[in-house]
Amino acid sequence: MTEPFQTRTLPESVDAIAPDQSEIRFLVQVEGGSMVHCCLPVGAVSLAVTHRTVEEVWYVLSGQGELWRQQGEQQQIVTLQPGLSLSIPLGTHFQFRNTGRDPLQFIIVTMPPWPGADEAVRVPDYWPTS
Template identity: 60%
Template structure:
C-alpha cells in the first residue's frame, strides 16, 4: 500500500529553482535554496558578471560544485597547496573541509553553479573570513 500523501511528500521532495534569491551567502553570492537530506544540502549560487566573492573557509562542511553557466576562476588553499583554476560550464570542483576559497566571474556573464554541502549547511556563522588573492566587489551576506 502506498504511503499517505504527506509522508510521500517528505520522502520525495521536489522543488523548482526560485525566481529570486533566498539569501546572500557569506562570500557574497546570491543563494537559491534547493533541497536538504540528513547527509547534505543543495543550493544554486550566482555571482554577477565581473564580480569577485569574499574569500572564506568553512568550519564544519565541505562542498562539491558543478558549474552551470558563465565563466570565472576559483582560488583554493589547503595546508601548503594553493591554486587557481578556470571555471566553465560542465566543470565540477571540490572544496574539502578546511580549504580557503574565493571565486570570480568573468565580465561577459554571471557565474552560476550548484553546490552540494556535506553535512547540510548549518547557518551563516559556518563561513569564516580568509585572506584571498582578489579584492571582493560584492557585499558579504550576514
C-alpha cells in the same frame, strides 16, 4: 529532519546572500547534505572564506570565472566553465570571481547540510574585492 520526498523548482528570486556575498537559491536538502544554486554577477568577486564543518562539491552550469583554493601549502587557481565539477574539502580557503560576460552559475552540494551563516569564516582575500 527533512520531508521524505522533496521536489523543488529553481526559485526566480534570491533566497539568501551567502557569507562570501554570492546569491543563493535553495534547492533540496536531505539528512546527509543540502543543494543550492549559486550565482555570482558579472564582474563580481566573492569574499574569501573557509568552512568550519562542511565540505562542498560544485558543478558549473553557465558563465566563466576563476576559483582560488588553498589548503596548507597547496594552492591552485581553476578556470570555471560549464561542465566542470570540483571539490572544496573541509578547511580549504577559497575565493571565486566572475571573469565572463554573463552571470556565473553553479550548483553546490554541501555535506553535512549547511548549518547557517556562522559556518563560513573570513580569511585573507586572494583577489581584491570592491
